[in-house]
Amino acid sequence: MADVITYRQAVAEGIAREMRRDPAVVCLGEDIGAAGGVFKTTAGLHEEFGSGRVWDTPISEQAIVGAAMGAAMTGMRPVAEIMFSDFLACCWDYLANEIPKVRYMTGGQVTVPLVVRTANGGGLGFGAQHSQATENWALTIPGLKIAAPATPADVVGMMAAAIRSDDPVVFFEHKGLLAAKGPPAPPDHVVELGRAAVVREGADITLVALASMVPVALTAAERLAEEGIDAEVIDLRCLVPLDTRTVLGSLAKTSRLVTVEENPYQGGWGGTLVSVVADEGFGLLDAPVRRIAAENVPLPFADALEQEVIPTVDKVVAKVRDLSAY
């Protein structure tokens, strides 16, 4: 086994492991077959499993996700790819009205065990329609589970949990992390959905981050340590189920909370997390809560502009420094 694998390789590895284990797992999406996906996140799948289990589709997001839903209701475990998470808007009816509601509105008569995988987030200069962090879109809809791994091993473990889940899971793969390397996942690795990870222990302040904001928060924490500020960093890993217990547990120790979010401040996931903390953990806090999130503008193209919009290490360090002095 290699010493390290990339996040990109981990996506294909995570899917392949489940396809080997369960013949009901099938993949569909644009360019995912012989081409291996535009991000090469399905590289090797077509070669190993053939066109009977890895299906190229037309550019038809509604047909992709709608067909996945129909297949999931009838005994398959489809893994559908929506190339860029911005394109979820093209099939939003299925994510908003169909998939999360059909079990409930039929009184529990059907289940929808599917995964919608999608490349999410900015940092690569793709401009306003190919760079958004859209995880907060999914969070507005009861009935969807939401996974957003930050490391290659978590990609594999959470992919296993997502594909085995009898509930629909939207699986956000971060474009900015695809080339990132990390230790490979051990055999049979499964990371239960809804379990946050404390990725750096600290006593002074809790930083809660997701996906590409996890390495940002960790780097910020290292710099803050040089200033004598001991930050704890939590990788939330999932938005639904939302692991509020781990966050509240950390606040019992640190009494200070900062969220680090790539989605816009307006409607971002931190708002929901912070509201739970305000409701149930107010007494734990010694300082106001701070949310570091993207500016409420479309994502600009130029790096210099995009950096103004998305949270950076510098912004996190500055905000945490201020809050520590409160």
Next chain:
Amino acid sequence: MTRAPQPEARGLDITDPDSPETRPEGTGPDAGQLLALYEEMAVIRRTEKAAHDLFMTGLVKGTTHLAAGHEAVAVGASAALRDDDYVFATYRGHHHALARGATPEECLAELMSRATGLCGAKGGSMHLTKASRNMLGSYAIVGAHLPMAVGAAWSARLRGTEQIAVAFFGDGATNIGAFHEALNLAAVWKLPVLFVCENNLYMEYTAIADVTAVANPAADRAPAYGIPGEIVDGNDVVAVREAVARLADRARAGEGPSLLEAQTYRHFGHSRADPAAYRPAEEVERWLKHDPLDVARGRLADLGVPAETVDAADERAAAVVQAAVEAAKNAPAPDPREALTDVWADGGAQWRT
């Protein structure tokens, strides 16, 4: 602004005596089979009338989209399908739930917000579903279920079950993107799926001809996707059964999807108390003379079935629906705690730790 020129070709009109639509040939149902189909249609007709009356008396809330007039499409198609074939319907879907095995009692109980309703009173009129019979739902976003049917057909093929999937939809759905994405994908993957359009001439309150670029909104689109598009008298249960049987055989044999446009007419308005005043009186009269129950009665008479035998079927249907209304009225309301169940597969609704 000038109005765009209308296409010269008019849609095929099956109420026109000179219509080129051909009557089915070969082996139709025998008298006993046809009588059974008639009785099923009579049950649906009376269930829809009961739903209407219960709505007017305040026992059904929200909205209803009644399918009275469309019975032959559901019953004829269902008679041509295997029990394990998949059916997906729209918010005007009571007839499909009933045709696939839901009882009038569980449908009316659902409409009346009773615990015994088909969906435990969580779905309502627009979401009748009988998954135990592979009737996998009624969907209230126009056109959304066509890709689902494609997916069920894909699944059947992957599992090698020789099941087919059928999506029933209205004429209005032919102008939404999901319709076109579904037809294309089904054709490209050559899937065992049948698209059945119930063309009742109106998308909600607007004539479909006024907002559609082709004369036959569904059938004229099928050739663009390289699949057969046929038109059938949707008010003739025998014709529908024959057409669906043929196209289902084709799909099961691996020859791919097809589309059937069933011309029909709704007896009620689009929804609730819509009086459908936008429909010309002459048109309404012409279609009411071509009622699916009357057409079937005529065929039964041709087969030598005495009128009193058909009347007896009507009486049985009336009794079934009357008993269903009483049972639904007497059923309990849902336990309020049910509101917080069945979001997830584990039966619960927990979204956080």
